[in-house]
Amino acid sequence: MSDLFAADLETRQSAARPLPDRLRPRGLDEIVGQDHLVGPGGPIRQMVDEGRLSSMILWGPPGCGKTTLARILSGHTDLQFEQLSAIFSGVKDLRAVFEAARVRRANGQGTVLFVDEIHRFNKSQQDAFLPVVEDGTIVLIGATTENPSFELNSALLSRTQVYVLQRLGDEALETLLQRAEQETDRSLPVDDQARATLKAMADGDGRYVLSMAELLISQTGPLDTEAMLRLVQRRAPLYDKNDDAHFNLISALHKSVRGSDADAALYWLARMLAGGEQPEYIARRVVRMAVEDIGLADPQALPHCLAAWDAYERLGSPEGELALAQAVVYLATAPKSNAAYTAYAEARRTAAKTGSLMPPRHILNAPTELMKAQGYGSGYRYDHDTDEGFSGQDYFPEELPREQFYDPPERGFEREIRKRLHYWQKLREQAPS
Template identity: 65%
Template sequence: MSPNRQRASNSLFSAAGLERDAPHPLPDKLRPQTLSDVVGQDHILGLDGALTRMLETRTLGSLIFWGPPGTGKTTVARLLANATALHFEQLSAVFSGVADLKKAFDAARARRESGTGTLLFVDEVHRFNRAQQDSFLPVMEDGTVILVGATTENPSFELNAALLSRARVLVFRSLDWEAIEKLFARAEQVEGKPLPLDAEARSALVRMADGDGRAALTLVEEVWRSAREGEVFNAEQLQGVLQRRAPIYDKSADGHYNLISALHKSVRGSDPDAALYYLARMLEAGEDPLFLARRVVRMAVEDIGLADPQALVICNAAKDAYDFLGSPEGELAIAQAVIYLATAPKSNAAYKAFGAAMRVAKDAGSLLPPKHILNAPTGLMKSEGYGGGYQYDHDMPDAFSGQDYFPEMLGRRTFYDPPDRGFEREIRKRMDYWAKLRRERSS
């Protein structure tokens, strides 16, 4: 059927009242009709919200909506077109190619000639390759389209710099407890019946939605379908009926990196309780415990270092314990290592020293070590001064010669600066003593 005939058929369907009587999913029934109906995005749509201010000035530029699923990105784009009298055109980067883009651009140019602007909404815009993203630039610059792209991925990493420079990024937040409760109340009002849940089960349903409005309303429908006449579910029954428990996150997307970052920074900030919370979040979501064990080892060498040399030993032991015990018993070893790291003295001195040494090694090039520390296996090398004047440290007082081991052209450098805490307090004492001996013996 041609698009014109399809539209005509849909119009006749609506005119006959059949569409009104046809079953609609709850998310479709509760789809906001105005921007003020959208919940959970007050920082964008409230009195001082970014979009509110744009609409007050009657100017609208291209936008990138960045946020998790079910937060209203598509709905806001559609309502934005209505509020600005723009034609709403929608594409999905998953199903569209160059031919679809060209067709959309040509149609927008034709509308522009007749005095109608186009808001082109592109869902999953990050899935377009760089060349496809570049194709938007001319039509954005000449005003053929107002682009509104939606993405669940970080635009800084997934979108071209040229495209980002021509669009404003608006961040959509996961729906909080209050916003999800508003959706539940609206659903109850529209359906004319309460949710068959006790207070604890209702709270559990909010958690199951995990900030996704669409998921929240789908869960509400499942609850009503599952409840018998007069039945009221408690939290345990709800979990059994829905076969769903804790909220999950996409281990390949931002949720994964956000939580591992939160775990790492909680350890670095010496907060064992917060660190355990984020560890539990990731384990509950199905994260690979060995991935977490590897990250914990990384924390030991980056943030604890030589302030507590046992930190690395304990983290490696935790990894081995998980290998030996498996899940779930082995996860306790990882948790123990996390607590140890969070409560250990902190030092990034070794981490910084290594980075500084790497930079100097890269910049200074292939400098020859001083000849007195080079071996002289041949007569020629010995005649060239290789090994001449080398002092065997074990034969010296305090087992310390004080000789310079840096290349002559580089000069002496300082990379490692241990702080005066943890075990590194003892290391600093040794280094200060050796520095004193070095000065004395070099003079």
């Protein structure tokens, strides 16, 4: 085979490979968007500069470069690189890799094992890594899109270092698009707005933006946003009702409501609905916000949220979603108080400590003569018979000094409640013992 023919064959084989594969970084300097790890002074950069490689977990969203980083790291050592996917592998596959690594180690060579989607392994499968990681038979590089704190065993986490990879920002995605244009020697046939839309659609996924660039780059242009969207498939938001995004977004919605930011609250509500979250779940959480963060500062908050929930069940999507949005705005703009929430928590703690104390006898009914003889109901003062409608009697157990759990703030309707409590306390101090 002539050198000219071989070069031509290599060029044609390279061109046949998908663009994301052709542009896969070959060194740390080519990785985009992860300077906090691989840039100057970054922990992974330091590890490579020092010529060492330790077991680690790479945590980040899809398309941020976890697999690429693992391959690059293995290339900086003389260790054998092995790769498994937790989706398609089981204990039998792990045993085979571990046994080969032991043989390799006996012959003086180490092994890097890259496990994609490592969070898919169950507890017993994760436990299988412990001895071979601990004794150095393998250097484990695990990749996960899920929070390792929740999905990986604490024993495995204690033997690895967790590095967090970030979703690719606009600057990193633009760098990838420019590399695509250089690789293909063609400009992306889209106008500035369509280019910005493409990067927004990528949602931080470098693999996606390169795949869409490969699809578009052969088109004639320039294409505006509408024309581009007819050619490329809109990427579904990164959202799974069972993963971190579910909990992160509901937390963001809740805290935006608590922080009285109606605009941010509407944004997170829209994100959750766009991601396919069950509106009934959101309705339940909105009701919780009403009782936890607004409480009696606005007594209408709870019925308003219940009405919104009822309206959604009657209307369904998408019309019923407006009722949820209205409830979110109402809560975000309402006066805030967690006084009832904290009062109940304090009362529960006191009840747990005091056990089965009896109520004071004077507030107990006495339907039998024996109970009357025991003092049940003796000395009870009927509040409605007093001039103020308030007797001031003590309703705590006789063995428990009176405590104050509920301390409403000077906000919203609770300002009026606070006045009442101060007034009643004054009457209580004046009442006969």
